[in-house]
Amino acid sequence: MQPVISIRNIIKTFKEGGKALPVLDGITFEIGEEFVAILGPSGCGKTTLLRIIAGLEKADSGEIVFTHKDAQIGFVFQSPTLLPWMTVLENVALPLRVRGMSLREAEEKARKYLSLVGLQSFENFYPRELSGGMKQRVNIARALAIEPLILLMDEPFSQLDPLTAESLRSEVLDMWQ
Structure with missing residues (x-):
């Protein structure tokens, strides 16, 4: 290998x-x-x-x-790093837009990953309106949305309740496999 x-x-x-x-x-x-x-x-x-x-x-x-010089790297930090003036949808779509994706495509992909982390109903909310665990799920969705070859996660589930943490662990493992 x-x-x-x-x-x-x-x-x-x-x-x-x-x-x-x-x-x-x-x-x-x-x-x-x-x-x-x-x-x-x-x-x-x-x-x-x-x-x-x-x-x-x-x-x-x-x-x-x-090995892959242009490999996408996703990073989920221990604590949420959302931009407070952007909605949940805008936060997840941001790295896609920075990479040149159209607004429509970026929002479509962002919605896919918000759904994956169970936050599809919160796309128009601002970070201040979310719990700590919800903010971290937005961070996870944002990191996954770029579909990285390498995903670095620094204790990303430590702020989540046990049920949500286990569900997201399973989702991340399923996506990797």
Whole structure:
């Protein structure tokens, strides 16, 4: 199996109060077309590693190599990152519009993924009108709407009730398979 992502000797250190705090030290592994979980205690660098893979943060050294140079990467953060002045539908359609999709197509695809996460009736609501779990489901729909080759999820279900979390876990696994 050819890797989709090769993570090679990633090193990341944070500076705090003049002291160096090593977070990632020589992290190396490959990921193929598979479902991978990165486990570890709080504060061990899992989120930092995901942010480096996504290109949101720089490693001190090492490299991330993608087999598909133009691979779409979706990222679901621990906490919702919705734009408060946009409706639910507009938030989900935004990355599609940024990629040049027509408004009609973007909204159609956004509706598909809002339905998948059970929020089809809330497309005209604003983030301030949603519960925390609903906001996170909008984030998940937005990440899935671009139909990424690589989907990075940083504890995306931690703010959801157990029933919704299990349902979305199953949906994500079904889509992957």
